[in-house]
Amino acid sequence: MNDEFRKTAPTPLDAVPFNISQPFETRLENGLKIVVFEEKRLPLVSFRLGFPTGDINDPADHTGVNSAMAAMLNEGTKNRSSRQIADEIERLGAGISASSTSDNTILSASSLSLYSSEVLKLLADITLNPNFPENELKIYKQNTIENLKYQRSQPGFLAHEQISRIIYGDHPYSKTTPTAEDIENLTPQILADFHAKLFVPGNAKLIIVGDFDRDRLLKEVENEFGDWESGPIAQFELPQIPERSATTLTIVDRPGSAQSNIILSNPAIDRNHPDYFPLLVMNQVLGAGASARLFMNLREDKGYTYGAYSAIDARRRGGAFEATAEVRTQVTGDSLKEFFYELNRIREEKVPPQELKDAQNFLTGVFPIRAETQEGLTNLITSQQLFDLPDDYLQTYRERVNAITVDDIFRVAGKYIKPDRIAIVIVGDAEEVLTQVAEFSNQIEIFDTTGRPLDPASYGSPDPVENAEVSGVWKLEVDAQGQKLPIKIILNQDGDKIFGEMESMLGTGEISNGKIKGNKFSAIAVSSFQGQEMEIRISGKIEGDEIKGAIETGLPDFPPLPFSGKKGDE
């Protein structure tokens, strides 16, 4: 029996207002701003001491100093060793840490309300008295340099490194990480000098959220931070973010890569721009999640990828629009086509009202979920404070989202998405990818994974060569991580086109869309897999009766599997 009321999704109950009250703000004489938000729900307290200066404020000759300085704050002070800090904080069941981004440097501490005084003391000690011990700095350098090496093996990192360089030019946002040499060059004195310059009270905001006696806590803040000597707030002149005039294509070559990491990006807005909210909602429609257009097209409809997304990266001094996906190598060109289709569609056609409503519902819906924990709420307040967003920003966030119209989205999509001058970065197999994507730009550059430029002319050779003979039955052995799996392929050849059948453990699949060029071939076999039509890509070289190559499934974490085989009789 199917009751009528079950047939469609129920209408929501009345919306419940989400009221965040205004925090209390004050200032110490030395200029330290204090933002206090009392939340008595649970006996916890969270501190953030934030500086609106970050990794972009590294001096030109000391890249990496800000992030190193932040990471070293709890590794030793004039009063406590690294071990003592860890012991004292864990003894209280509490936590303390410091980290930085390109825009901000933030010290965080949280504990039971009961220990707010002890934790505040520790926070003040690591803020005011760090001594950057030589031995701890040595460990930091070792770990950071190891991590830099590891990052370089990650295609996502390589893609971001390139796109940042291209979009931001001489602006320090272009630097995603320091080099190993930068790290080696750091000394305790360099960290201490930089700390002295930026850690002045006028450059800081102390945010305190939780359950405490406000007057008592403010007195303790005065005791701990009142003697912090004020100093001039460093001013930074930064270069302009360059204007773009054409679509460019940059490939980072990872030979044999089963996937292409794609980023499309162009400069957009800074975090305080009046178009932030219309762009936020536009981006929700276009690509912010698994219900948005890019995901529905490239994943759900085409099956090119496990996810395709877009983002508005709005920072203090500028920002960018970005669209990203990791796609199977053989559909790199097709994926770009779909990206451009969606970028143009949202610029050219007004968004249907229901799509706008869904996007607004999502954004207004997750907002309270993000604010449900004290850590979440504290992070929202900290970011409002550090970016100098309007005083009523959190209180009116949902209204601002709901005020956006179809016309607003049309306007900002047209203004900030620029398919005719976008930067395309692809990290993948250049030989395989170049011919697929060359049509999208006439400014093409190729790099290796260390950042060395390569010659685009040496890829995708257009020279005509005689094609090898591939018709027949081939018996292959696939090496699946040490396990040998037999596969049989039956190929037919028509000029440079290949078609046929593949038999494997997964069943029989049709081979279509294959091509041969010289002795290199590639083809796609379609099998039913996980209930979806799944494409398995076979590519390799033929030498007489011998065949060698690799098959790819395009599944994440599933590397290409090498195979070898011979032409058979049956």
Added chain:
Amino acid sequence: MKKENGEFRLPPLDIIQYRLENGLRVVLNADNSVPVVAVAVYYDVGSRNEREGRTGFAHLFEHMMFQGSENVKKAEHFQYISKAGGTMNGTTSSERTNYFESLPANQLPLALWLESDRMRSLAVTEENLNNQRNAVQEEKRLNYDNQPYGEVFNLLNSMIYKNFANSHSTIGSMADLDDATVEDVREFFRIYYAPNNAVLVISGAFEAEEAKQLVEKYFGSIPGQPEPEKIDVTEPPEVSQNYQEYEDKLAPFPAFLMGWKVPGRGTEEFRALSLTGKLLFDGDSSRLYQKLVKGEESVVQLFGFTDERRGPSGMAIGAIPKPGVDLSRIRNIIMEEIKDLAENGPTSGEMFKLHNQLINDEIRARQSSMSRAQLIAEFALFDGEPTLINSELDELLKITPDKIKTVTGEFLDTENRALLDIVTAGEN
């Protein structure tokens, strides 16, 4: 929070519990501080319910639950939640299979509609079964067969437990998954996905009366089923196997795991042993971290955990030592620390730290409605009493240093343990 004679008291959570006529246990925890509501449905079925030849069913079924039902098409569950601004997931363990979502408070009817539609009318079809069987087998290949150290935790469990209900893995065997028929799966659904075999918890911002009416509307007419057969999870005291060497072709370094059999959830012994675990391997100031990772710098990675079950449970400590380090020496250091705790008990400083960490963890776990819903569902399903969430912290704080000393001696400082030596390809 009040401090009374050194004891901490948290205000109790507001809990309403009742049963629908069809046997569905409902627990409501209203907390209107943030307009968010979490819904958790816990089914009393996990790998412990699987017989020989039928392993992996509970987990296979978790996948089936996203394949559509009478009024919700395949894959739509996720889209509905996402478009409403919510988040969701489902997981399977030895003890239960759970499904949960967090939503803006006014979307409570949506969550109840989605959960009730699949409880009453899941689409158990040949096609869905084949799809999901393939998906699970792929998951097994990716996460277990092709991962360094991917099999070792399942292997250790098979060395600790003797009873088949406890010793086999949640992911199951390829052969058993291949053998699953649509009839098997329908029968599994009928028995275990019945309302009388589930707990529904709603936590967050809602009106109790309105929630009760909605629950009745969506779940009230789903028919109950005969109770599933009771299962036997008892274990002899001794571990099933003391030693095994396992060649892990994908592992970059040799490693080892040590496992012990310990009393189950809800016992004073289990609580005390979980505190022993915290002292040994939890956090940068823990004994083994300070000895092996910081002090000697002889270990790349150190890990330890408790395998919490309703019946006999497990505890494990493992390490991936730095290349060239003698593994048996590392094991000796671990056993020496255990012996020290068994002979001398924890220090007063350690007890102070433990108490602060326990209180801190408990309070933080209460912040989000999703986390509350899950904890409450576990107490309701495993212990038959959701209000135990209000006394668990006290039970933990009551554990004395002497109790920690005794249980460490009885259950850990013993030859009755399993040792799994993991060697890399071609090492022996």
